[in-house]
Amino acid sequence: MxxxxxxxxxRPFEDGxxxxxxxxxxxxxxxxxxxxxxxxxxxxxxxxxxxxxxxxxxxxxxxxxxxxxxxxxxxxxxxxxxxxxxxxxxxxxxxxxxxxxxxxxxxxxxxxxxxxxxxxxxxxxxxxxTAAMVAAIVAVVGFVGFTAFKGGDSDATSVAQGASPSASEPAKPKPSNSDPATPKSDPSDSAIAAAPQDKVTVQVSAVNGRSWISAKDHNGRMLFDGLLKKGESKTFQDSSKVNLILGDAGAIQLYVNGKKIQNDFQPGAVERLTYTKGDPEVG
Missing domain, CATH: 1.10.260.40 (lambda repressor-like DNA-binding domains)
Known part of the structure; x- marks a missing residue:
């Protein structure tokens, strides 16, 4: 069925x-x-x-x-x-x-x-x-906060005690920034004087301003290529020859093989120079 x-x-069932x-x-x-x-x-x-x-x-x-x-x-x-x-x-x-x-x-x-x-x-x-976790977190946070608060107090005390010396310290860098050429000249001269005689040694100092410089060895390998800020100096050595390009020659003072180069480079003038182991010569 x-x-x-x-x-x-x-239909409804029919039965007797x-x-x-x-x-x-x-x-x-x-x-x-x-x-x-x-x-x-x-x-x-x-x-x-x-x-x-x-x-x-x-x-x-x-x-x-x-x-x-x-x-x-x-x-x-x-x-x-x-x-x-x-x-x-x-x-x-x-x-x-x-x-x-x-x-x-x-x-x-x-x-x-x-x-x-x-x-x-x-x-x-x-x-x-949840209640256990919340209680643990509250305890940890409270402990960290208390520790930080106590540490902050001690730091504040140490800062307060050292305020006088720290305030006077920034005056120290002033002499070096105001006259950068003077402190650098003595060590540079001594370093150049001690340079090996069988190599060419060239020191480039930016005494009158900043200048871009490029220095290569006798093989054409780049020794330096960048901006030399006022008061900075770079020293280059090679077995036979150093090639220089000065972006602002008037700002540069040169020492070659221990001797100061007397030049009349004009401010803003670009100079290409070559120095060897003999007497300084401009190439």
Whole structure:
């Protein structure tokens, strides 16, 4: 027998009954009442299932007065109410009839502890761990804050005590910046005087301003290429020859093989120079 899809195929059962049976037909069971109401409304089981979202198998079971697939009295009553509304019949008499047949209306209280227990169980663990973590963090932060505060006090005290010497110290670099050529000349001269005689030694000092310079050895290898600021100096050595390009020759003072080069370079003039191991010569 196929699942009923037409109301005509689902007629009430006809069987011989006693007078007591006729009284039972006058008051049909919950499932029979729902089935008759569905047929009277011209609906199939598929129609009711689609309208109520109750599975077809459960609709068939309820119409056969089998409420086991519902999963309990609470769900069975809910299905009865939903199906009754779908087939346009009053659910109240059917629910009363179901309660009479199944020991009365189920008390809702047993369900509440079950859900309450499920809800409380994870929450009981979470807050404990959270409280422990919060307490630990607060303790660490408090300790760090206290340590920082105490350290800040000691630092402030040390700064206050050392304020006078630190304020006077910045005056020390002034002499070196105001007269850069003087302190650099003595060590440069001594370094040049001690230069090997078998090499060419060239010292470039920016005494009158800054200048771009380029220095190469006898093989054309770059020794330096950059800006020489006022007061700075560079010393270059090679076995036979040093080639120079001075971007602002007027700002430069040269020492070659221990001798100061007397020149009349003009400010802003670009000069290309070559020095060897012999007497200084301009190439």
């Amino acid at each position: 196929s699942i009923g899809n037409s109301p005509e195929d689902e 009954r006693s007078e007591e049976g006729h009284e039972e037909e006058a008051r049909p069971s919950v499932g029979r009442a729902l089935q008759q109401a569905r047929i009277a409304a011209g609906l199939t089981v598929d129609d009711v299932s689609s309208a109520t979202r109750v599975r077809i198998a459960i609709v068939h079971a309820i119409e056969a007065d089998d409420f086991t697939p519902c999963g309990g009295d609470v769900y069975a009553r809910g299905h009865i109410r939903t199906l009754a509304k779908a087939v346009h019949t009053d659910p109240a008499p059917l629910l009363a009839r179901y309660d009479d047949a199944h020991g009365g209306r189920p008390a809702p209280t047993p369900a509440a502890p079950l859900f309450e227990a499920e809800r409380i169980r994870p929450e009981r663990r979470g807050p404990n761990w």
